[in-house]
Amino acid sequence: MAIEGNTLTLEQVQSIYAGDFSAPQSRAYQEREVRNVLEAFERLDDMVTEDGDLRLSAELICDLNRWVLEGVDPDAALKPGATRTHSVVVGSYVGPSARDCWHLLERLADWLDGDDFRPSGSEGDDSREAFARTVLSALLAHLYIAWIHPFGDGNGRTARLLEYLILARSGRVPLAAANLMANHFNLTRDRYYSRLAAASRERDVLGFLEYGIEGLVDGLVEHSAAVRAQHLGLAWQGYVAETMARFPTSPASERQRALVMALEPAVRVPRPDVAGLTPQLAQMYARTGPRTLARDLNRLEDAGLIEVSKEGIRARIDLMSAFLLPTST
Structure with a gap:
């Protein structure tokens, strides 16, 4: 998951995950940012595993923001997990009033858990439709967090965590693949900002959805190939061991x-x-x-x-x- 302005390398992030990296004091906040995101993923995985009917709420979305910001900047005036108290202008886009952010998060959570994203077909015949609606809801959740911009900081990370949660809790996307769209956004960051700006400026929602789905499909193909290669390697290793055991x-x-x-x-x-x-x-x-x-x-x-x-x-x-x-x- 990309963190704006964080300059730690992939190798350093992997070392943080393994527990054998400590950043110098001047970059300790960047290490904390990474640890927060990694811990947030672990929390969401536990929540999805323990609660088969996990519901979205404004409180939960605020928790996501609190998890990614907590302890990063102790002196900041912004409170992690609290909705913003100031106006937002990004280019020509003017965000909604700060006093409406909480209400908009409530409306967003209700909408994402509502009938619009439930399969309309009969039980057993709706697996493809259910998958499509899940992907659609995850992308729209990401987009609407960007539009509402409910927090003073960490909106991008919050949007990606919410997107991950929607995919992971569905049971239709393996946990190991639920971050593929977020990874796609990171790998194509220039295009991501361009599509996001077009969705805001020109109301080109379909363009953003097409871009996100394209990345998910590519990611799933690559993920499937990697898993298949791993299985092939394990099967070969076992076959070699069994054959050589005859000697x-x-x-x-x-x-x-x-x-x-x-x-x-x-x-x-x-x-x-x-x-x-x-x-x-x-x-x-x-x-x-x-x-x-x-x-x-x-x-x-x-x-x-x-x-x-x-x-x-x-x-x-x-x-x-x-x-x-x-x-x-």
Whole structure:
């Protein structure tokens, strides 16, 4: 989730998540911003898991804002989670009066949980419609938070968390994929601001929806491919272990297992380069004779784990494809 003005790198954010990074004092507030967002995701995941009928409310939306702002700037006059008390002008767009923000949040929550976003078909026949309405409500929630601009700070993060919550609680989007639209907005930030401005200036809501849906579809395709590749890798690892277990345990079998696992899917490696695929493999073959590699390749080929040709050496990881679910088109 993008945080405006936060300059911590992806690697530093990953280290914060792992618990082994501490920012210098001058950037401690940026670390706190990241920790707040990570903790907010964890809270929402717990809420979705524990409450099968989680309802939206103005109070909950304010909680989202409080979670992302708490402790970031202790000296700020703005109170995290409280609606703004000042007017908002962004370019030619004039936000609603500050005194209307709470009422508008109440109306927004009621609308998003209302009949407009419930499937109209019969039970069991509405899965596609329900998914479409869920995505539509998440995008409109994001857009309306931007329009209402109810808080003095953190409106973008609040909108993304609300969008995430709507997708996650639906049960129609895996938790691991519920942040894909937010990630799309971050990766295409210039276009995001352009679409947001057009929605405000020209009332081009459909343009914003099309842009968000396009990003979600692309993200789901990439996410599905990554999951499939991970499953393929795990299946291959298990198959290699099962096949190699038929041979006596020895330095040779350990070396051969390492060779197979060093080969990347769909990549043919020239024979002279095989022994140096990894530092570990290079060390193993440095301690052997000149004919060892040939014997190892013959054994692995006989076991059906590799394919040897003039073009090079290839792992037979394609054997695992038959055990994976087909991709939808």
